[in-house]
Amino acid sequence: MKFWGGGAPENKLLVGKRIGFTLAEVLITIGIIGIVAAMTMPALINNLQDRHFKSMFKKQYSIISQAIQMLYAEDGAPMDFANWRDMPLYVCRIAQKLNAEQSGLKCNEMLEEMDFQNFENYRNTKVSWHADNTWYNKKKQPQFMNNAYRGMTFYLMDGSWINFNCIRTIFVDVNGAKNPNTIGRDIFYLYLPAKSTNTGFFNGDANLNVNGCSGSNYYVTITKKNYKEDCENGFGWGCSPVYILD
Numbered sequence: 001m002k003f004w005g006g007g008a009p010e011n012k013l014l015v016g017k018r019i020g021f022t023l024a025e026v027l028i029t030i031g032i033i034g035i036v037a038a039m040t041m042p043a044l045i046n047n048l049q050d051r052h053f054k055s056m057f058k059k060q061y062s063i064i065s066q067a068i069q070m071l072y073a074e075d076g077a078p079m080d081f082a083n084w085r086d087m088p089l090y091v092c093r094i095a096q097k098l099n100a101e102q103s104g105l106k107c108n109e110m111l112e113e114m115d116f117q118n119f120e121n122y123r124n125t126k127v128s129w130h131a132d133n134t135w136y137n138k139k140k141q142p143q144f145m146n147n148a149y150r151g152m153t154f155y156l157m158d159g160s161w162i163n164f165n166c167i168r169t170i171f172v173d174v175n176g177a178k179n180p181n182t183i184g185r186d187i188f189y190l191y192l193p194a195k196s197t198n199t200g201f202f203n204g205d206a207n208l209n210v211n212g213c214s215g216s217n218y219y220v221t222i223t224k225k226n227y228k229e230d231c232e233n234g235f236g237w238g239c240s241p242v243y244i245l246d
Contacts, residue, residue: 060188
């Protein structure tokens with residue numbers, strides 16, 4: 001082996017070899033990383049949002065259920081309304097229990113005058129559920145609501161919207177006007193069976209048509225057998241029982 005000046009042995013393999021990357025190689029690598037990030041970041045953000053929405057819905061489900069139980073304790077009986085014109089009384093009383101910031105009904109006047117059958121005269125047009133075609137199901141199809149129920153909405157201080165719909169169904173948008181305004185992501189439902197104090201998601205063994213008063217093009221039938229499938233591959237209403245029950 002040949003030595004040079006008493007130093008380290010010559011490594012002929014390194015002669016003529018360059019160490020490091022060229023600017024072009026660095027730019028290509030950064031570009032690839034950017035493309036991968038652009039492909040994966042939206043999914044990660046959506047997953048984080050969905051976890052947050054799920055947590056907010058659990059909170060709203062709990063406080064609405066507690067408010068209904070408080071009314072039961074005061075009245076000594078379940079909320080007993082047979083048709084939609086009986087609903088404003090309970091909408092206003094629950095809104096008061098939840099310290100609603102704004103309401104689609106002028107509840108103070110209605111409760112003072114006890115005139116619930118003519119609730120159209122007490123509407124606050126500044127507060128309403130989403131306008132038609134501005135909220136969507138999980139298939140990205142625009143949604144519609146029967147106008148009779150649009151004003152039975154109140155806004156809570158945390159930004160969520162609560163709507164009483166089709167007699168015994170309650171809609172919740174956990175972040176109000178903010179996007180995505182999509183069923184199964186930030187919009188959910190719960191159900192109060194007749195003569196019951198316990199909220200849930202099903203009408204016993206019968207079918208429950210969520211948004212059923214808005215016509216056959218907009219309601220979705222949710223049962224104990226199909227709610228998981230609806231959440232995963234359907235319109236999104238089934239995600240409400242999935243998030244609470246499973």
